[in-house]
Structure formats: C-alpha cells, structure tokens
Amino acid sequence: MPELLEQLRKAVGESHVVSGAAVHDDYTHDEALTTVPVVPLAVVLPGSTDEVSEVLKVASEHGVPVVARGSGTGLSGAAVPVADGILLAFDRMKRIREIDTENQVAVVEPGVTLEQLNAELAPLGLIYPVSPGEQSGSLGGNVATNAGGMRAVRYGVTRHHVLGLEVVLADGRVLRTGGKFVKCSTGYDLTQLLIGSEGTLAITTEVTVKVQPRFTASSTVLAPFGTLAEVAHAVPHIVNSGIDPSILEYVDVMVMAGITQAAGLDLGIPEEIKAGTLAYLVVVLEGMEPGRVEEDVEGLGTLLDELGARDVYVLPATSGAQLIAARERAFFVGKAAGCDDLIDAVIPRAAIPDYLAQVAVLAQEHGALVTGCGHIGDGNVHVSVFQPDDERRHDLMRASFEMALAAGGAISGEHGIGTAKLPYFLEMQDPVSLELMRCIKRAFDPAGILGPDRLLDTAQTGETS
C-alpha cells in the first residue's frame, strides 16, 4: 500500500494524490440517487496524458481498480469509487487544446466542462450543441455516458459529435482514434465503441468534437394539452412538417408545477386552461434569420391548434429561456422533493403514451408516486419515482424496464447503466449481446481493472483482478 501511494505520487506529483481523511466528500459519489458514497483508496489527479499512462501502469502492476471521474454529475453511479481502488479525477485536465475554426472542431481535455467550451466558442459564433441538463458536466463524462439531453431531437447525442479520441488503455498504452473528419471507413470504429463505455474500456484523455454555427434567433412555444396521448400524437406531425425543432419536450402537470415554482416562474397561463391540462409540449425553434423563426413559429401555432392544443403560447425571450433552464433543473427539483429513483428508458416515441400509462398503473400497484417529463421527440422518458421502500421500488423499476424492452426500447436513453442500473441490465439484456460485450471488455482490459462492476459485472467477465 505505501509503495502504491509512493508510485502514484511519483507519477502525478506529491500534492495530486489524496487519501484517507483528506479525500473530499465530493469525490465519494456522483448524482445517482440510489448509490452509497464510497471513499477510495486514493484520489489521483493527473495533469497530462503521460501522467494518466503512468498511473495506469502502476495500477496494472498492483492489480488495483481504477474509476474515472469528470465533474461527478452522472446519474448512473459510474463514477462512484471502489474502496480498494484509485479514483482518477480530471480536475487538472481542463484545457481546451485547440479551437480549429477552419475544420470546425474543438480539441479538449476530458475535464473541460460544457459551459467552459461553449464560453470559448460563443465569441467565434460557434456552439457545441449537445446539451444534457447539467452544463457543468465534463466532456470526458459526456463521452463516457454518450450524453444526450434536450437538443438530441435535432442534433443527435454525443456520439454524433465526437470525431476522435485519445485514450489510455488499462496497461498504460495510448491509443488515438478518428480525427478532424466526419466520415471514415478504415477498420472497426473504435471511437464509437469507446463512446458510452462508461470508463470500462479505456480512460479518455482528449476529445475532438465537431462544432457548428451558433444560431442567432430562437423562440420558445408552450402548448398545454388535455392528455399526454395528444402530445405524443402531435410530435410526428411537427417533425414531418420540416420545421426541425431544436427542443421537443413533454412535461407533465406535476413536473411543470414543481419546476416553475422552484424557479419562481409565472408563465401567465390562465387557470381555466391549466384546469383541463394534463401535459405540456415545449418546442424551441432556432435559426440564423429571425424572420424565418417567426414564420415557423406561426406555422407551428397553426399546426398545434389543428392537433388539439388547448392554447398556444409564444413565450417572451426571457421566460422562454427561464422555462428551459427550469426544465434542466427538473432532476434537482425532484431530488429536493425526495425522489427515490429515476426511469430513463428509451422507447419508440409513438409508444410513449402507452408506456407511461402502463407505468402509472405500476405506480398505483406499488404505492408509488411518479411524475414525468422527457425528450418526446426522441423517445426518451424521464420518470421520477417516489417510493422509499427499496423492495417495492425495485419491483416497480424492474417492471418498468421490462415494459420498455417489450415496447422495443432500452433501459437507458442517456444516463447509462453504471452501478445503479447494473442488476436490471444484467437480468434483461439479451445474453448473446452480453457475451459479446464481455469479450470486448476482456479485449481492452484483460485484468478487469477499469470501472469494475459497472456496465458489466467483473466477476462474470473473467480474468479479473
């Protein structure tokens, strides 16, 4: 043990290895609701790719597990340390290495946050459009979970924007994949395989992302509907109209009340409209020409009217932005209200009303309260589950995932499996695909030291540390 710590200090510098009581509470958890904080053997803060490589060589030599951590904003427990392992935290690797306007890419270290990157891009008229709720999330973490967020309906998710990676393998070797280009047919796409692998295949040390022109005009439209089924019915009509919304969210009445109240936001919706409303559709349109956005808003209004919206509100710029910000805080509002777990299933978007109706029945059966909002344009629902009893909640969660799979969906749309959803994943995932994933894991990390017992169960993957 002292030898291990000594070697780690040699690798990253005396002051960048923290252990015992000196480990700050922040490092013991991420934002997952159901995981227990763990103090790692050591928090190690590398400052460069070479230092990451040195740390992994030391870890490999000692057979010590390594968990990677960006900003710790994940919701799956993938960044929760293991007690006998290293937490590799990227607080010191926060440099934007390059913004290349000619090729429209940015090259960043894994600790760079979304807000930091976009602050650098904005003066250049550029944006990195992937927008998971938490702007303090790191690009390394975004790559690990294949982060999505509200803008996925138009822009896709992290995997559609990451063009290349530099990663360090478990044994310390450095691998570069992809580059400053959007297409490639040169061997298996290791970039895509690494994205979403939650720190279990390799440790990301550099990310090359595609950036794009920043829109200059934007408008937020809010439409209350009598039922969620009507909201879901409206979605394909909006998408097929060619209006191409950047955001297309449903928010149920409880979540809407919670988030607007938490934000002190009054949207000016008359009580008689509120009274008969069960779900809201939020649409954001963006473009380079204010005139066109206005035209599209008008077209959208007519369409929503035809599709049975109880009213249509074009929000003033300030309250539009406030509503989106409030929606981004929905997780924290739920958490403050005592929410016990989160469903983040993805299903074909046309199946959303049926799915949520089934979940409501489940909630009744299990004595739980469920509230929801989500990315209705891309089929990703977020349901907050209030049921403190572990067993009843676990039963409800399992049934909700089984229903998602039966509807042709998957357990997680964007939060990941991590440690929090691992038992459900192992139970329900097709065994053939699970076997292939284990083979892939062994190919990258034969000793099983990277992210043990998250995404896959280390014991079953074989040849473990």
Place this chain on the structure above:
Amino acid sequence: MPELLEQLRKAVGESHVVSGAAVHDDYTHDEALTTVPVVPLAVVLPGSTDEVSEVLKVASEHGVPVVARGSGTGLSGAAVPVADGILLAFDRMKRIREIDTENQVAVVEPGVTLEQLNAELAPLGLIYPVSPGEQSGSLGGNVATNAGGMRAVRYGVTRHHVLGLEVVLADGRVLRTGGKFVKCSTGYDLTQLLIGSEGTLAITTEVTVKVQPRFTASSTVLAPFGTLAEVAHAVPHIVNSGIDPSILEYVDVMVMAGITQAAGLDLGIPEEIKAGTLAYLVVVLEGMEPGRVEEDVEGLGTLLDELGARDVYVLPATSGAQLIAARERAFFVGKAAGCDDLIDAVIPRAAIPDYLAQVAVLAQEHGALVTGCGHIGDGNVHVSVFQPDDERRHDLMRASFEMALAAGGAISGEHGIGTAKLPYFLEMQDPVSLELMRCIKRAFDPAGILGPDRLLDTAQTGETS
C-alpha cells in the same frame, strides 16, 4: 464437398445454391479496380434470417469461409468471393419490412437498394438522405462499408442513420441491436461497431434506418475558381454562414470535362471563364420553402463573389440535377477512361489543397496522371490514378496514404479497406488499434470464417479456420 452443398440446399432450397459453371460472372467481383474476379465454391441465396442462420451453422460446421454480397457495387473488394468459400448473396432478401411514419424509421432487408427504399418513401414525403453515388447499392452493403457520399456534409454517413440491426453471428446465432430510437446508453454500442465492419464480424439480415422529411425546394450553384486552394478556403466560410448546404463538392477541370462530356451536358460557361479555371465548387441548397432557398442562393452568390469565385452560376433545375447525376457517374467515367486505382483518403478539410498538391507531385514522380473530385465539405477526396504499372502505382498509393495519415487523416473515407486496401491498412494502421481490432474480430468470429482476409488478415488474427 457434396455433403456441404447438400446441407446448403437443404438450408435455402435446391434452386438457391449455385455452383461451378452456373455461377454468373456478376458474382465473382465487385467494382474495385484492382482486384481479380474469383469464382466461389457456391453462391447461396438465402430468403430469410432463419435461412442465413442455417447457412452459417453449416459453414461453421465445415469451417468454410463466407463472404456477404449486397448489390456488388462496393469499391474495396470486400464482396469478392474466396475460391473455397460461400458467397452469401442477398438478391432474395429485398423486402421493405416496414415504413413507420410515426417513428420516422424504415425497416429493411439487406438486399433492399437505395433507389428502391427512396421510391417507397417519396410518396410519403420522406427520404433516406445518405447518398453514395450508386443508388443501386444495397442497404446491407451500405452498412458494411459505412457508405457516405455527397450529402454527408449535411446529413452525415450511414452510421448516423442506422438505428438498429439484426445480424447473424458466425455460429448462426441471431443478434438484435438498437431499435426505433435515436439515442441509447445501454451497454457498448454494438450497432456502431458492426457498421463499417465489412462483413467480418456478422452478417446483416435487417436494418432499421431513420428517415426524414423530403425537401421540396432545391437549387444547384456552380462556381469556377482559379485554384483549388481558393475553393478550400471558401468552404469554412460557407459552412459557418449557416446556409447548411446538402452538397459541397470540388471537381477539378479534368473531371469536370470528363463527366460533362460523358453526360452530353453543356453548362454554358463562357470559354474565357473556363480558361482561367482549375477547380469548380458545386453547392446544392435544399429546403421546404422555395423562397428561403432562393434567398440563401442569393446570399451564397454574394459570399462566393467575395471569396474569389471567377463567376457564379445558378443552374436551371434540369441541368443542376444532370450535373449532380454526372458527378455521381465520375467513377464510371474514370473507369471507362482506363483509371487504374482510386484514392479515397479522408483528411481535415482545410488540409485538402496541400494534400492534393503533394499528390500532384507524387504523380509526376511516378509518371502517373491524377484527376480528382470529392466531398470538400467533409474532407474526403477521390483521386483517380492512371498508372498501369503495378509497382509504380503501388508506390504512389502507399505514399499518398502516408501523406493522408501525416495530415491527420485516414486511408478510406467511405469505400472501406476490403481486400483492395488491406496491405496499406495493415502496414500503416497504429499497431495498438490493429491489435484491438483483431481481438474484437476473434470475439465475434473465433474461427475466422466471415470475410477472411478483408479489413484484417485472417492469419494474424489467430484461431483461423
């Protein structure tokens, strides 16, 4: 041998196993310029996933190699049979299983062609926008090579549109990945790993693709420039303007002369303009509103003027479409002219002028003629190489790929490695990534029967058949 054929006939039906002299010449090759036709042991034409599974079980039992073939339009030799193996041809699996307008997806069998799919989608106001030159290409083949084409600058390539796959593994087991949703963070993304694997990991039996509203307005703009460097310089300005072109191509003067002549197309460019022109930029703008497309064309014209275009031509609809069709035939025009090989490198787009200048020097050194066009918006160049001497051409090709790698690029942007580019790939690819690819190959196909000696060399991958 007779036993093998007997088992294959049992699997797919008597008339769907063809061997010996009955094998049609079409099945012995794809469109790669440098490969030699090979007559396989048997051409097997399965009619369903179950039949594919049966065939692979038989092949596994006998340790017989299997090469998959869609329409045979590939340019990398990935679909060239092996003499002692089965050619699995998808002529009978051409059904569009479903067009789901609510979820905006299409579910197709691997033999369905791009033109077939788009003919079904058009009346519904939908399109599958990935557009490699050859519209008779199959979706299965598109998945195998991660096909790209001219519209990648706006829409991305095949991997950005495929949401799910059904594949059969070497041992006959069926695996389903993904589904009717655009985002997922549920384990390693096997869909993405399979896309671009050129038939070496599994055999595709169903493809679920995202479709989108079909644009109703379109305009083609042609701008002659004095140098290719000026064309390349113009590209980021156009992209950053927010105009969002669907096509952004450069065509050098020789290719322009070749393709317009072959198509009998007169674009009406005055001789005095032609005289000082070395490269053309072709831009296609598309949208739902003719007025907006017109406005954007006007903005683009002003921009091109500022960026040094020698003139700007907004082509009449008919000649615009003809020019794009002619550009799509560039490969066949080159082939008819005796072209000996094709460079399909991808590099950061800003590096294109330097790269092509280097290739021109190479051509001089190796007594070769090179002509080019390509997807300048996404950094993918297509250079036709005329040099019949194998050794001199091989030296030129190798040097051109080394230069692409040195510029931060890769050997193939969209054609794939297959058999044609395999020696270059094995020689130049980073050994760490090659080792990982071999491990992945072994995980999927331990006996090495799928697509031997294409993308990877079977002997080095170990545990071969």
